Amino acid sequence: MIHSKHEKRLSARDIRKTFVRSNGWFARASETHALKGVSFDVEAGEIFGIVGESGCGKSTLARILVGLENADGGSLSISGRTLFRADGPELPPVQRGIQMVFQDPYASLNPRMKVGDVVAEGLAIAGVPREERERRVAETLTLVGLSAADSQKHAFQFSGGQRQRICIARALVMEPRFLVADEAVSALDVSVQMQILNMILDLRDRIGLSIIFITHDISVVEYICDRVMVMYDGRVVEHGPAQAVLDHPSEAYTQKLIASVPRLASTADRRLSHDQNGPRRSVRATSLGGDLCQSQVSRSDGV
């Protein structure tokens, strides 16, 4: 919202990653080429989908973006600032301005810590004083639809959807420019998925966050992504505006991927939703889980 179009753009160029596994002293080591040169751009305030079957390299890409894994080649920069280059040093994860939300909301939260400490962890590492930490934690918890009082509770007192909200709050409190969500809703119930997806859309509108949304679920892509990139076997198969790619897939693999999704909504429904954001959401809801789900959305967004 505040950012001009080219102010904050994440550019990935020709990212490569090979995993080498040793098979003991006498056998040859086996190599897995997880990423074979992946390039893409993410614009400010955009929700960028990365879709593909498991093993296509999308999670490896996510881990490289946030710095949990080192790429073997290629480069990554945000608005001209280099995060890594093949021949240069890597920027440590926290300085990248990219935060991550993980798939499993149960393994994502240390069961020994209170929610307030979980959300404040990044600030505590950075040495932010206690009063400011508490203030920002309270703000962020409200932003994701929880209450400031929740910071005194433990993670096990929350449901899966609420836990994912805590994880998102933990990422947002770091004020990232980009948020990587790796299968962030695939462990949740369909109705809860909707609530989290709506919250992500809302966050994008309110704080202008750019989101890289990694999923294997075409209907999720359809629902929230502005642009999408389809990956297969470590390569980009196709990319473009989400609607164009999903409605008129040009590559055979994308066509197969879309055809494999079971659907309740008819093609006519999807065509209807082509033009604008408004009707698009409610119609998309049908492909996520039918009418039940739609009523859930219109009722409330709170968990």
Place this chain on the structure above:
Amino acid sequence: MKLDLLNLKFLLGASMLSFVLFLALFGSWLTPFDPNRQNLLASLLPPLTDGHILGTDHLGRDILARIISGAKVSLAIAASVVLISGVVGVLVGALSGYLRGTPDLITQKVVESFWAFPPILLAIAILAFFGQSLANVILALTIQRWIPYSRITRAQAMVLRSLAYVEASKVMGGGLGWIMRRHILPNLMASAVIVATFSMATAILAEASLSFLGLGVPPQIATWGGMLAEGRSYITRAWWLAVMPGLGIFITVLALNLLGDWLRDQFDPKKNLNLT
């Protein structure tokens, strides 16, 4: 987590252990006798004669007084051994499991080479080489005892390192020290405490074995193992010389094993299904 305090194992173990601890700490006020005072005229007195509740040994020393002073030595040695080996073992295990790669490879080779020696042999070798002293007994017992801690904690750290909350911490800038303190070490405490309880029992036995072999602390200090060794030659004439310190070892080790068993039950995920 709720601890089941009305458990028979806990009640027996805790009461036996507190009895031993009480004797070790305050026992010297309960008996008028000096543990090292010899009185050849009163040697080999059976229990309950002339005020010697547990009798006297071949030099006329009061056995109860010696057991009490031996308890202090045994428990102090065992506690220091458990503490030192626990800290070393947990740190080594946590770091090697979390870091993997070369540090892990090196520590695993070290662990394997230490583990290749029969424990008592290694302890004997160390004491024979460095000489008998309290510090050397502790060293000899510690040298292998950190290994069980490091094995268990390494396995757990390997699981923890790939958990999403540890990775999230890395993305937020958490360094090695932070992640160790915040996420790894607190999660290893439960198993470390269980290992410690059992390890305390075996440390007491090992110290007694070394003293029995005459390789423990210097002979002028009364220890349970040393008393057992001295009593061995009189076992047919005066059974109490060997049986009394043996009972001391037995009660302490049994109490610790019961407590360790109980603790393990308490931390068993199958028992406490609401672990999180």
